[in-house]
Amino acid sequence: GNSVTQMEGPVTLSEEAFLTINCTYTATGYPSLFWYVQYPGEGLQLLLKATKADDKGSNKGFEATYRKETTSFHLEKGSVQVSDSAVYFCALSPYGNNRLAFGKGNQVVVIP
């Protein structure tokens, strides 16, 4: 089946630090990959996406590259801000199907 695994535990870091959140997936065929962000009290928002191998999704300084050989889609940002504090979810949808499978999410807390 299709599944997404995210690194365990919350992430706490200082402002301007480098952020990495690991995501690996299991899927048949060629899924599309996504990162969603959930700010406190708000709904899920699409942060970035990639639809085929070696694609790089980017938005608001965040980047993730679709790595088929390692079945990974790690999220990175070079210099985080306090406003980046949120829960980040990695997700996939099978080819030709927009049903999303999510990871458990990672709480990111950025300290001034």
Add this chain to the structure above:
Amino acid sequence: DAGVTQSPTHLIKTRGQQVTLRCSPKSGHDTVSWYQQALGQGPQFIFQYYEEEERQRGNFPDRFSGHQFPNYSSELNVNALLLGDSALYLCASSLSGRDMEEQYFGPGTRLTVT
């Protein structure tokens, strides 16, 4: 342009009761998906509605049912509530035929079963 709206915001029910949650999709969208997000977990796909029919279903029991109306709005019904049904229920809308396009999520309905 209104995004996805859901009602009510919060709901408290007792075990064994039935509940109905409502969702209005983003303007121009015709497909509605429902997800259950337990505390500290990622959302789990419940089902998807298109053209007033259930098009896909996740691994949820028949106690979970839904409906889509001609104006594309949707309801999620849960019968015989269990404590484990306590969660945030998210509605997402999208446009059919555009599978790689973004799904827009509503703010969710927080259901507490006591």
